[in-house]
Amino acid sequence: MLVSRQLKLVQRPSGLFQADNFTLAEETLTELADGEILVKVIYLSLDPTQRVWAQMDSYLPAVKLGTVMRSFGLGVVVESRAEGFEKGDLVSGLTGWQTYLVAEARQLQKIPRVPDLPLDAYLGPLGMTGLTAYFGLLDVGTPKAGETLVVSAAAGAVGSMVCQMGKLKGLRVIGTTGTEAKCQWLQDELGVDQVINYKEQNVYRALRKAAPEGIDIFFDNVGGEMLDTVLTQINIGARIPLCGYISAYAANEVPGIKNLSxxxxxxxxxxxxxxxxxxPRAAEAFTEMAGWLKAGKLHYRSDIYEGLETAPDVINKLFTGENTGKLLIKLADA
Amino acid sequence: MLVSRQLKLVQRPSGLFQADNFTLAEETLTELADGEILVKVIYLSLDPTQRVWAQMDSYLPAVKLGTVMRSFGLGVVVESRAEGFEKGDLVSGLTGWQTYLVAEARQLQKIPRVPDLPLDAYLGPLGMTGLTAYFGLLDVGTPKAGETLVVSAAAGAVGSMVCQMGKLKGLRVIGTTGTEAKCQWLQDELGVDQVINYKEQNVYRALRKAAPEGIDIFFDNVGGEMLDTVLTQINIGARIPLCGYISAYAANEVPGIKNLSxxxxxxxxxxxxxxxxxxPRAAEAFTEMAGWLKAGKLHYRSDIYEGLETAPDVINKLFTGENTGKLLIKLADA
Known part of the structure; x- marks a missing residue:
């Protein structure tokens, strides 16, 4: 009998996640029923939205106390009793923080493998992260070549994709981030035109200087003070795709937005x-992004940690700004 | 020689307008040059946006100190040296707070008269007010029959138009306002489905009750606390046309919006x-709205005061919630 190791949420976080918000459990997996697959989890995807899931009802109900922490992940099929799924297939979806799971196959998505791409790409540029960047920028942001794009949390998983897609679409790109190392990475490796270290610089003045003709698109992952500052410098007809609100996720007091008018x-x-x-439109993005990846036009970086037990601590890097690129926990080899 | 009486802005307001923000002046008008018209102002339109114009640069530069206060108005041509304009023509546009003006004809708009309509209609349902309601609701709000629409400052000039257009388009309409008399007018005469007196009721709970299935469109004239409260009750795919931000115009301290995420x-x-x-699309709205007006399907109310000197005091009714319908100052007969 196979045993799955699991992290269950037992206490709602206040501020950052704490170790005692979770408890380690083991579950002995049962035989597969028809339509089910047994999946070994390879990578857990750590995303800001999980902080919301742990705390309250939102677009998904809050994670129930005493159940496995909800999480995206990438896994490999170990055994299948579902049509269209075979041993060795890659799947992604809501695996949860656990080493193995038995799931109805339709709850997970089978991933078409692109030759020569490492597995972490399927949770980054070719996963939810890439799709978020792609549709947020192109569909909500409706960019026109020559416009000025500002990206907050620009060195994050989504932000770094948005910056590069912005360049590929002919935009002038300004990224905000919180360390010099990230600034350098954005500028030297991703080709971002201007970077602002919001921890070191006065963001208002730095933006004035970096975007003297104003801001056309603000792809915002952060909300709060950053959004309020950018609002003072937007151009007529500006679009602000609101992707995340990291500033509030692990904060007890949310600063209000004053410049909305x-x-x-x-x-x-x-x-x-x-x-x-x-x-439903994932295929269209997948095709274009896979093309960029193979042509070496889209760079990504994964911050990979190992072992299920590290997740509650590592996920806080999303809120303290310590990660660079997509944050993953590796649980097993494929 | 004709003398125009004028109110000039001499001090920027802080909070509500004060009498000493303005000074009364007289200007002797000169002969018309080619392309100019002499206009007698019949009605001044008092609008919340004037509070912004008096204070700071926005979509228009701030009114210069020492110059005539900027204002929309309706006038009649007294003398013309411009092609296409004749004595007796109705014109509207930025007349300013003055009894007469000499203007280049192209700075004002000639109004096509609809038989049997009183003149105040051209600053209300068939003026900027009506166009604002029409395009804000239909173009930005993209309503679908059966949806729930909430309108703030619902008894105001724009708000009362939006409420009625909402009903004409098959929406369930909820209006917020600040007096019982306005509540009654909205419900009994304009056919609004539910009204909320925000000064008497807990808006959060009243909205929950009035819109148990959530809010699809919020046509907002107010911003601030009202917007923050409505945000907690919007449905998936909700649209919030932001038309005004009255809560901030005459306030020294602007409360921040906390629920944006x-x-x-x-x-x-x-x-x-x-x-x-x-x-550029005014004709399309004008046609439909004139049809509604003639068919008795669109009601409007003007709050008409008399005399140029009353303007600085009367305009504050927009910010204290004392007006019902379109606020006008009558300066002369046609």
């Missing part, structure tokens, strides 16, 4: 979106 | 707009 004089919009609404 | 989980948008962007 500028949306009127600038005929501008803030539009929230969820990648799940774009799943 | 809900735009993400609800895939919703807040979109500012200015009626001036829709002037």
């Amino acid at each position: 500028v949306l009127i004089s600038k005929r501008a919009k803030i539009q929230g979106f969820l990648v799940s609404d774009y799943y | 809900v735009l993400i989980s609800k895939r919703a948008k807040i979109q500012g707009f200015l009626v001036s962007d829709y002037y």
Whole structure:
């Protein structure tokens, strides 16, 4: 009998995640029923949205206390009683924080393998991360070549994709991030035009200097003070795809946005979106992004940690700004 | 020689307008040059946006100190040296707070008269007010019959138009306002489905009760706390046309919006707009609205005061919630 090791949520976080929000458990897996597959989890994807899932109902109900922490992940099929799924197939979806799971096959997505790509790409540029960047920028942001794009959390998993897609679409790209190393990576390796270290610089003045002609698109992962500052410098007709609100996820006190009325004089919009609404169009993005990847035009970086037990600590890097690129926990080899 | 009486802005307001923000002046008008018209102002239109104009640069530069206060108005041509304009023609546009003006004809708009309509209609349902309501609701709000629409400052000039157009388009309409008399007018005469007196009721709970299935469109004239409360009750795909931000115009301290991140989980948008962007499409709105007016399907109310000197005091009714319908100052008969 196969045993799955699991991290269950036993206490809702306040501020950052704490070790005692979770408990380690073991579950002996049962025989597969028809339509089910047994999956070995290879990578867990750590995403800011998990902080919301752990705390409250949102677009998904809050994770129930006493159950396995909800998480995206990538796995490999070990055994299948579902049509269309075979041993060795790659699958992604809500695996949860556990080493193995038995799931109805339709709850997970079979991944078409692209030759020569490492597995972490399927949770990064070719996964939810890439789709989020792709549709948020192109569909919500509707960029036109020559426009100025500002990306917050630019060195993050989504942000770094957005920056590069912005360049590929002919935009002038300004990224904000919190360390010098990330600034360098953005500028030297990803080709971002201007970077702002929000921890070191006055963001208002730095933006004025970096975007003297104003901001056309603000791809925002952060919200809060950053959004409030950018609002003062948007152009007429500006679009603000609101992708995340990291500033609030692990904060007890949320600072209010004071400059919203500028949306009127600038005929501008803030539009929230969820990648799940774009799943039906995933193939179109997958094709273009796989092309960019193979042509070496899209770079990505994974921050990979090992072992299930590290997840509650490692995930906090998303909120303290310590990660560079897609944060993953490796649980097993394929 | 004709003398125009004028109110000039001499001090920027802080909070509400004060009498000493203005000074009364007289200007002797000169002979017309080619292309100019002499206009007698009949009505001044008092609008919340004037509070912004008096204070700071926005979509228009701030009114210069020592110059006539900027204002929309309706006038009649007294003398013309411009092609296409004749004595007796109605014109509207930025007349300013003055009894007469000499202007280049192209700075004002000639108004096609609809038989049997009183003149105040051209600053209300058939003026900027009506166009604002029409395009804000239909173009930005993209309503679908059966949806739930909430309108703030619902008894105001724009708000009362939006409520009625909402009903004409098959929406369930909820209006917020600040007096019982306005509540009654909205419900009994305009056919609004539910009204909320925000000064008497807990808006959060009243909205829950009035819109148990959530809010699809929020036509917002107010911003601030009202917007923050509505955000907690929007549906997936909600649209928030941001028309005005009255709560901030005469306030020294602007409360921040704390619930903006809900735009993400609800895939919703807040979109500012200015009626001036829709002037090229004015004819399309004019036709439909004139039809509604003639058929008795669109009711409007003007709050008319008399005399130029009353303007600085009367305009504050927009910010204290004392007006019902379109606020006008009558300066002369046609």
